[in-house]
Amino acid sequence: MGIQAFDYVRPTDLAEARKAYEATGDARYIAGGQTLLPVMKQRLAQPAAVIDLGGIAGLSGIRVEGNALIVGAMTRHADVAASADVRRLIPALAHLAGLIGDPQVRNRGTMGGSLANNDPSADYPAAVLGLGATVLTDSRSITADDFFDGLFATTLEEGEIIRAISFPVPERAAYEKFPHPASRFALVGVMVSKGAGVRVAATGAGQAGVFRVSEMEAALAKDFSAKAIEGLSVSPDDMIADMHAPGAYRAQLVGVLARRAVAALQ
Amino acid sequence: MPQITLTVNGTPQKLDVPANALLVDVLRDTLALTGTHIGCDTSQCGACTVHIDGRSAKSCTVLAVQADGAQITTIEGLQSGATLHPMQEAFRNHHGLQCGFCTPGMIMAAVALVADKPDIDEAGVRHGLEGNLCRCTGYQNIVAAVLDGARAMQTSKAGG
Structure with missing residues (x-):
């Protein structure tokens, strides 16, 4: 099925993009389009205008700044996976x-597109929350703890654009994922990192999207071992239950994957 | 209507396209390059895989306007003259197809995969073709063809 007609704008800087957004009552930004275009084909989104962020210079690329890795919002997943800097500093992210x-x-x-969409089964939300990253927008910085706001929702304001994501380089981090065999979306994915503190973030599992497993964080802060979180789990009632897996299965996976991630770091 | 410039299989094209036109539709309907197939149209099957600036992409999930200025290679652009690309030759030799519908996408994905990782092994091929589905389930010969095509691509690179 074709996509409904829309006005197409390709701005060359962020201010122009924001202006184009505000000039239209009903606009969507497009980054890589790997979610937006399928959604528009299904008519789940029918924006009057599509604003392409692909023409804005400086939005893609990866650089190291002090103890942080800065990933431009338009950086493609393949480039994050292949980046020598990412592989050296945060191999779990690559x-x-x-x-x-x-x-x-x-x-x-793109990373920015994935985060703005905040699909409850996407991988990047686990990276941003589990590594304690900061989302840099065209107007401010938002910490990971303040960024995610439930299913497909973020605290980005209407028209606000993600510029880059700043990841503090952890001492150690690991990501363990149980992918759905057909879609490759995370049935559950868990990021564990140890840096300024211990963070454990799970995606694919929670009914309200990505979340931190604070009980595990507290246990790991005292004793960073897989044994320390044995027996700790999350409530099946808070988990997504669908045709792919019941809530209890996802709750079980959160524990299994978190232990595997910690074991991989020992 | 937006005007875009694409270089398709080496030929520059100036095109007026509706903003909502998908790249695959422009390739097939405007440029009559029907070797790129539309399978699922939901970015799962990979039959529509082409190269955009040398990287594989599903052309059913790219707006033509997003590709403005890009180099596009389709299955029609792989062979040189009457000589098949080594990957095409390998698919023929190994009968890496059954009905043939997924084949153009498989070959385009395979060429990009091998260009990225010339010494790819079987597990790498199977993982790297995750974005391409064969409804005949003829994966065995496809994987054999890609491995052989990978060797042939290295030889032809060394020789040429």
Whole structure:
């Protein structure tokens, strides 16, 4: 099925993009389009205008700044997976990027697009929350803890644009994922990191999207071992239950994957 | 209507396209390059795989306007003259197809995969073709063809 007609705008800087957004009552930004275009084909989104962020210079690329890795919002998953800087400083992030979708999707999809969409089964939300990253927009910085706001929702304001994501380099981090065998979306994915503190973030599982497993974080802060979180789990009632897996199965996976991630770091 | 410039299989094309036109539709309907197939039209099957600036992409999930300025290679652009690309030759030799519908996408995905990783092994091929579905389930010969095509691509690179 074709996509409904829309006005197409290709701005060359962020201010112009924001202005184009505000000039239209009903606009959507497009980054890589790997979610937006399928959604528009299904008529789940029918924006009057589509604003292409692909023409804005400086939105893609990866650089190291002090103890942080800065990833431009338009950086493709394949480039995160292949980046020498990412592989050296946060190998878990490169590994995670290489598990998203398939090669064709990774060649188009972007980190900023994935985060703005905040799909409850996407991988990047686990990276951003589990590594304690900061989302840099055209107007402010938002910490990971303040960014995600439920299913497909973020605290981005109407028209606000993600510029880059700043990841503090952890001492250690690991991502373990149980992918759905057909879609490659995370049935559950868990990022564990140890840096300024211990963070454990799970995606694919929670009814309200990505979440931190604070009980595990507290246990790991005292004793960073898989044994320390044995027996700790999350409530099946808070988990997504659908045709792919019941809530109890996902709750079980959160524990299994968190232990595997910690074991991989020991 | 937006005007875009694409270089398709080496030939520059200036095109007026509706903003909502998908790249695959422009390739097939405007440029009559029907070797690129539309399978699922939901970015799952990979039959529509082409190269955009040398990287594989599902052309059913790219707006033509997003590709403005890009180099596009389709299955029609792989062979040189009457000589098949080594990957096409390998698919023929190994009968890496049954009905043939997924084949153009498989070959385009395989060429990009091998260009990225010339010494790819069987597990790498199976993982790297996750974005391409064969409804005949003829994966065995497809994987054999890609491995052989990978060797042939290295040889032809060394020789040429």
